[in-house]
Amino acid sequence: MKYSLRLRVLMASGLILLISVGLIVFSVMKSFERVQLDLIKKELAVGTNVLLTAASIVDQKLVMPHRMPDERFNQVESEVLGLVLDRKGVVLWRSHSSLDEILYYSVQFDEKKMDFSRYSGPEGSYFLYDVDVVLDGVPLTFLTMIPATEYEEMFVAFRSNLLISLSLTALMMMIVLWFGMHWSLIPIRKLADNLQRIESGHTSRLEGVYSRELVALTDALNQLLNNERQQRERYRDAMADLAHSLKTPLAVLQSVQHSQTMQKNAGCEEVGIIIKEQVHRMNQIINYQLQRAVTRQRGLVKHQTDVAGTVGRISRTLNKVYYDKQVELSTDIEEGIQFSAEEQDAMEVLGNLLENAYRLCLQQVRVCSQTVSQDGKCWVLCQVDDDGAGVPENRREDILKRGVRADSRTKGQGIGLAVAMDIIDSYDGTLTIGDSELGGASFKLMLPI
Known part of the structure; x- marks a missing residue:
């Protein structure tokens, strides 16, 4: 299958744009995800430090203030949740914001662990910041959480907006590229139109003013057309001269043959037959040579x-x-x-x-x-x-x-x-x-x- 130069360039450019858009979307989304997760991690780490600062041990029991310094833990509708668990995973304390939350989190106590992760369970999906410490001899797990729903909605919305923006940008670039290709290929299209006019016999040379890059090509084609036309004319003239020079002797032979056949002499009839055969043969040879001279010099013009x-x-x-x-x-x-x-x-x-x-x-x-x-x-x-x-x-x-x-x-x-x-x-x-x-x-x- 043959494709035009414009279509080839547009297809190649479209493929490049498609790959570029895909790479941009992937890179931007990864960067966005990394930045958002860093912000969430820092936010949860600050909340965990607040819980650690507020906690105290009295008679080997955890004591937490009634109101936390961070108001997000005191508000029932807050999305920042705080919990303190013992080594077995039993909840010793929970913030007011987590009273209506049910968590099936499995504790694996490690004194040196400070872990940021994403937790998904029957109750939903959360980002967790888990710190295990031994406070006055009591092993405790301080846990801060935030629902992942808002982040997921924001991530999906950002990705959709990014795809729409980049798609519109790519479409505009393709339109601009198409117009640029259309404008850039005007000289080539003009050259192709003139070549078609030459093939159809409407003109004998490339006419008009062409861009600098095509001048050498058009000059060479015009020279080729001129040489080809002159060569055909020389061959045609030479063969015409040959045919013309043979017309007179052929006419004489034909007249002699005719006059001989008018006579009833048997010998003359035989001579007339011989002359007739030779004249016919000479006519065929002349026609053959004329035809061969023309056909072997077929030019650039295409006829139908x-x-x-x-x-x-x-x-x-x-x-x-x-x-x-x-x-x-x-x-x-x-x-x-x-x-x-x-x-x-x-x-x-x-x-x-x-x-x-x-x-x-x-x-x-x-x-x-x-x-x-x-x-x-x-x-x-x-x-x-x-x-x-x-x-x-x-x-x-x-x-x-x-x-x-x-x-x-x-x-x-x-x-x-x-x-x-x-x-x-x-x-x-x-x-x-x-x-x-x-x-x-x-x-x-x-x-x-």
């Missing part, structure tokens, strides 16, 4: 030729030529299918294939054409079948060579298919010969779209 229309014009002519044979032609041509070739070249190739089919068939000829995919490319397939004698497998490659004919009993010089092959090669196409379902030969022509 309607397959159905071309087959129709050729078949109408051949039906007149082979009127006595009453050939039955059937067609199965995909609607709107076109050859990427000049009309003259398409007429030459299909004309050769259809003329051979008409000449060698018994009565039936079939033409099928459709688009196919092969080797990752799109092709136009045109298949010409007949019900004749067919082509032996050991001769299929040979008859595509100049001067070799499939049927030596018929007239011709064997250069028709060679001309067709020259044209097909110039368009990077292929021509293969196989067996037809009608019983004769099957010629499969494939040209790239």
